[in-house]
Amino acid sequence: MGPDGKILLHTLSNNNWYWQAALINPHTGEAKAIPLNYHGDVFRPTWGPDGRISVMAAEHTATLWRFWPEEGSKSTTKDAAAGFSAGGR
Numbered sequence: 831m832g833p834d835g836k837i838l839l840h841t842l843s844n845n846n847w848y849w850q851a852a853l854i855n856p857h858t859g860e861a862k863a864i865p866l867n868y869h870g871d872v873f874r875p876t877w878g879p880d881g882r883i884s885v886m887a888a889e890h891t892a893t894l895w896r897f898w899p900e901e902g903s904k905s906t907t908k909d910a911a912a913g914f915s916a917g918g919r
């Protein structure tokens with residue numbers, strides 16, 4: 831519990847893919863996400879001795895690759911491209 835009586839936790843919302851930090855006011859039941867300019871998960875929010883909030887964070891990035899056999903290779907389309915594309919090249 832923070833100096834102002836609010837409860838700090840990490841949560842998910844229906845409009846954000848990532849875990850985020852939030853504050854709950856126990857008197858009103860209102861929950862508010864803490865806005866951060868960060869695209870990744872936020873874990874273990876804690877109160878510092880000065881009343882500020884600290885969090886651990888993990889950024890997530892991804893790249894999608896599609897591989898095709900070289901022309902003239904002995905691989906078959908079925909072996910080399912299975913699961914990569916339904917529409918061909």
